[in-house]
Amino acid sequence: MSLEYAKNDWYAVADIFCLRDGPRRTRLLETDITVTGPAEDATVTDDQGNRYPVQLKFDHVWTTLGDSPRPLFDIPEGDEEGRRRVPCGVVRVNCSPLRAVENFLDIAHFPFVHTDILGSEPHTEVSPYKVAIREESDEVWATQVKFFQPQAAKSAGDGIVTDYDYRVPAPTVAVLYKTCPPKPEAQDVIAIFVQPVSETVSDVWPWMALYDDASTFSEMAQFQHEIFVQDRSILENQRPVKLPLDPKMEIPTRADMTSVAYRRWLKKRGAFYGALRDGA
Amino acid sequence: MTAFTLYNYVLSGNCYKIRLMAGILDVKYDTVAVDFYPGFEHRQNHMLALNPAGTLPVMTIGEQVLTDTQAMLAWIALNHDPSGTWYPAADPMLGPLVQQWLAFSGRLTNSAGLAGLHSMLNWPIDGEAARRAAIKDLRELELHLTDRVFEGKTWLVGDHPTIADIACFPYVALSPDAGLDHDGYPAIRNWLYAVRSLPGFVTMPGIHHLHELREGADG
Amino acid sequence: MTTRPVGLTRDLPAGRVMHAQADGKDMVVWRATDGTIAAWDNRCPHRGMALSHGFVRGNRLACLYHGWHYDRSGRCGLIPAHPDLEPPATIHATQYGVVETGGVIWVSADEAPAPDDSDLAPLRSFIVEASEDALRDAQEATSADGAPPAPEASDRVSVLCNPIEPGRTQVTVLTAPGLPLPRLRTLSRWCEAMRRQAEAKETA
Numbered sequence: 001m002s003l004e005y006a007k008n009d010w011y012a013v014a015d016i017f018c019l020r021d022g023p024r025r026t027r028l029l030e031t032d033i034t035v036t037g038p039a040e041d042a043t044v045t046d047d048q049g050n051r052y053p054v055q056l057k058f059d060h061v062w063t064t065l066g067d068s069p070r071p072l073f074d075i076p077e078g079d080e081e082g083r084r085r086v087p088c089g090v091v092r093v094n095c096s097p098l099r100a101v102e103n104f105l106d107i108a109h110f111p112f113v114h115t116d117i118l119g120s121e122p123h124t125e126v127s128p129y130k131v132a133i134r135e136e137s138d139e140v141w142a143t144q145v146k147f148f149q150p151q152a153a154k155s156a157g158d159g160i161v162t163d164y165d166y167r168v169p170a171p172t173v174a175v176l177y178k179t180c181p182p183k184p185e186a187q188d189v190i191a192i193f194v195q196p197v198s199e200t201v202s203d204v205w206p207w208m209a210l211y212d213d214a215s216t217f218s219e220m221a222q223f224q225h226e227i228f229v230q231d232r233s234i235l236e237n238q239r240p241v242k243l244p245l246d247p248k249m250e251i252p253t254r255a256d257m258t259s260v261a262y263r264r265w266l267k268k269r270g271a272f273y274g275a276l277r278d279g280a
Numbered sequence: 281m282t283a284f285t286l287y288n289y290v291l292s293g294n295c296y297k298i299r300l301m302a303g304i305l306d307v308k309y310d311t312v313a314v315d316f317y318p319g320f321e322h323r324q325n326h327m328l329a330l331n332p333a334g335t336l337p338v339m340t341i342g343e344q345v346l347t348d349t350q351a352m353l354a355w356i357a358l359n360h361d362p363s364g365t366w367y368p369a370a371d372p373m374l375g376p377l378v379q380q381w382l383a384f385s386g387r388l389t390n391s392a393g394l395a396g397l398h399s400m401l402n403w404p405i406d407g408e409a410a411r412r413a414a415i416k417d418l419r420e421l422e423l424h425l426t427d428r429v430f431e432g433k434t435w436l437v438g439d440h441p442t443i444a445d446i447a448c449f450p451y452v453a454l455s456p457d458a459g460l461d462h463d464g465y466p467a468i469r470n471w472l473y474a475v476r477s478l479p480g481f482v483t484m485p486g487i488h489h490l491h492e493l494r495e496g497a498d499g
Numbered sequence: 500m501t502t503r504p505v506g507l508t509r510d511l512p513a514g515r516v517m518h519a520q521a522d523g524k525d526m527v528v529w530r531a532t533d534g535t536i537a538a539w540d541n542r543c544p545h546r547g548m549a550l551s552h553g554f555v556r557g558n559r560l561a562c563l564y565h566g567w568h569y570d571r572s573g574r575c576g577l578i579p580a581h582p583d584l585e586p587p588a589t590i591h592a593t594q595y596g597v598v599e600t601g602g603v604i605w606v607s608a609d610e611a612p613a614p615d616d617s618d619l620a621p622l623r624s625f626i627v628e629a630s631e632d633a634l635r636d637a638q639e640a641t642s643a644d645g646a647p648p649a650p651e652a653s654d655r656v657s658v659l660c661n662p663i664e665p666g667r668t669q670v671t672v673l674t675a676p677g678l679p680l681p682r683l684r685t686l687s688r689w690c691e692a693m694r695r696q697a698e699a700k701e702t703a
């Protein structure tokens with residue numbers, strides 16, 4: 001049942017670079033698939049020869065295994081003039097796809113996991129922020145999130161208080177909007193698109209759309225690799241591996257309001273793939 | 281004036297050896313970020329012109345190019361370590377022993393290092409074979425470091441940390457990210473901790489700060 | 500339940516943390532700056548991170564993920580995201596029994612009695628990818644051949660097993676105290692021989 005629900009979402013299964021040297025053999029929701037390029041005209045097939053729908057969006061090839069897929073969300077900022085879009089490849093993590101998303105929504109770990117980059121002691125306090133499940137779009141949003149950061153972006157010099165907005169448009173996707181150091185009136189956009197290989201294995205595609213004229217592509221991508229791989233060793237060491245939805249199993253604080261809303265939203269939707277259900 | 285230029289990729293354990301040695305000896309250098317992944321820039325013509333082997337790191341000192349990580353460590357130590365302890369090249373016993381563990385570190389690149397690339401970036405190699413080779417290497421290192429514990433010593437060779445410790449450190453420290461935990465390797469764990477405690481130590485993703493040595497939120 | 504050997508006192512100095520397994524439980528074993536040792540369930544109550552990746556500050560163990568600090572009784576005393584908050588007493592890590600005798604760290608999930616003190620000295624702690632039975636056979640086989648690196652009677656070798664998973668055993672080897680350095684090196688190589696033999700048998 002949880003698998004059936006998950007099949008009707010869209011998932012990133014390739015980016016615009018990775019099909020150049022040939023097809024990508026991969027796994028989505030425990031189904032082996034082959035993604036064949038070119039990215040602009042990609043095909044996705046399983047080993048029985050079934051062909052699945054494809055769309056190219058946010059520099060990634062998206063597919064769905066379901067018969068009545070929910071529409072793929074949009075990130076309109078991605079197309080804004082002057083932004084540089086940075087698909088960062090894929091990183092395999094042995095964790096639940098939902099744990100990967102929840103970690104992306106969390107700021108309290110910055111001083112300990114992204115030390116001297118996204119946070120540093122003694123600036124550990126998380127101030128109150130706003131969380132809502134937006135009815136019209138059915139998305140989780142956290143806004144007015146603030147955190148002191150020693151080096152918020154590749155383009156940032158000294159420490160600044162960074163403003164964040166977080167958004168969950170689909171169970172395995174998280175998008176953040178944060179202070180853009182060279183362009184104070186705009187926000188940088190960073191997302192992770194999680195390809196659920198299984199309930200306990202995730203292929204994570206980080207993606208960014210930044211205002212940054214000074215850095216090379218490689219510098220921007222490496223900044224993201226550095227941050228994400230710091231999270232990887234955390235994600236592989238959380239127990240239980242699946243995300244517990246029973247509120248008694250883990251202890252949230254005020255800083256975890258986004259995570260609480262995300263878990264509640266998953267439950268409400270019946271998005272249980274990668275989750276440990278109540279009493280289970 | 282910086283001492284050298286490092287063609288660098290943040291997730292490469294071999295590049296990290298250079299950043300670590302330079303951090304400890306407080307040597308300033310420039311970096312060129314190479315799109316090792318997802319771009320495989322190290323295999324493109326302009327990088328192959330610099331290093332025909334198509335590997336990272338590459339180090340340039342003016343016109344001179346170095347393409348072997350262990351040679352780069354030797355260069356940094358010979359040129360920027362006034363104490364002379366990091367690379368006791370001329371010592372009739374310590375010099376050869378350092379060479380032996382530098383060579384061992386090259387094996388680690390092809391065992392634990394490849395296992396890591398396979399687990400994390402889906403490198404098209406036989407991951408199980410790499411992991412088996414890594415376990416063999418970790419056990420060999422544990423045996424040696426246990427001898428050192430019997431002798432009351434901390435480092436791989438002699439009484440001081442050397443470039444051999446730096447060369448062996450990254451892929452051993454990162455092996456849990458490749459699915460190879462440190463549970464059965466107490467001597468390795470304590471040696472890793474000793475390296476991480478060195479003044480000037482820098483981290484890489486997968487190797488976190490020793491927060492116990494830092495100023496706490498609780499003072 | 501019994502008391503299981505999970506490591507050597509010499510391998511866990513003050514201020515350090517290690518992972519242990521015994522009787523199907525994942526544990527964190529850590530030593531405070533003042534030298535006292537504790538064994539807990541290896542799970543941070545906050546978001547389930549393995550506490551064995553944590554760090555010791557003074558006499559508290561902190562979780563690597565969000566830095567929650569736990570005192571020796573297992574009680575949470577600091578949540579860095581809310582530094583002025585007094586954490587509720589209900590937030591605490593689950594404690595197990597731990598004792599040290601003869602240079603060996605022993606744990607138990609219940610209050611099983613501590614093993615008798617012995618006059619033997621610890622040599623090594625390591626993991627064998629084989630069952631305890633295979634290890635015992637290998638111990639016998641590699642001791643019997645009489646040639647180095649096999650132990651001699653005067654070494655008084657004793658082998659303790661902690662079965663951690665099917666086909667995976669943690670082994671602690673003890674010897675007579677005060678053996679000379681070359682003898683320790685030789686017996687350490689005998690440990691390797693025993694492991695090779697046990698694992699070869701297991702896969703055969």
Ligand SMILES: N[C@@H](CCC(=O)N[C@@H](CS)C(=O)NCC(=O)O)C(=O)O
Nearest residue numbers: 292293294334335336347348349350
């Ligand atoms: N012998 C070389 C090997 C360095 C090496 O293997 N580097 C890795 C990155 S850590 C690499 O460039 N691999 C190339 C590839 O796998 O494509 C050295 O020690 O410098």
Ligand code: FES
Nearest residue numbers: 543545546562565
């Ligand atoms: S999981 Fe341990 S502090 Fe959050």
Ligand SMILES: [Fe+2]
Nearest residue numbers: 103109113231
């Ligand atoms: Fe993170």
